Amino acid sequence: FIDITFPDVVQITSGYYSMIALTKQGDAYGRGTNYYGELALGDEEARMNWTKIEGFPSPVKQVSCCCTHSLFLTVDGQVFSCGGNAFG
Numbered sequence: 001f002i003d004i005t006f007p008d009v010v011q012i013t014s015g016y017y018s019m020i021a022l023t024k025q026g027d028a029y030g031r032g033t034n035y036y037g038e039l040a041l042g043d044e045e046a047r048m049n050w051t052k053i054e055g056f057p058s059p060v061k062q063v064s065c066c067c068t069h070s071l072f073l074t075v076d077g078q079v080f081s082c083g084g085n086a087f088g
Contacts, residue, residue, distance in 0.1 A: 015065035015083075026059020026075060027052060036068040038083030056080065 008024035018032025018039055029050040030039035037044050040053045053072075062073040068084030 011063060013063050013065040013070075015070065016067050018065060018070075020053070020063045020065055020070055021050065022060055022063050026056075026061065028056075028060045028063055028072060029053065030070075036084035038065065038068055038070045040070060040072070040080070040082040 009021050010024050011022040013020055015032075015038055018030060018034055020028055020030045020039070022028050028040075029052050030041065031047045031050050032039065033046050034041065034044055039047060039051070040055075041047070041051060056072065056074055057078065058074045058076045060072050061075045064071045068086075069081060070083055072080040074080070
């Protein structure tokens, strides 16, 4: 059961133990273990509640989670990544 308590969710993606949701307004929210910093929150602390991910220069258009990292595409075409970097 996923309890999403914010409006206008257009995408949800997940990695091994973390999830990121994207709203129509371009806001990203994360939750999960965050072992590798894959929630882009600046730390490796677990988040069991949805937490807004701040700091993008423009709204987020699309998100993708993999095993231990996440990618964010903004509306102006910039790509941001966070999390595990074992293979560069």
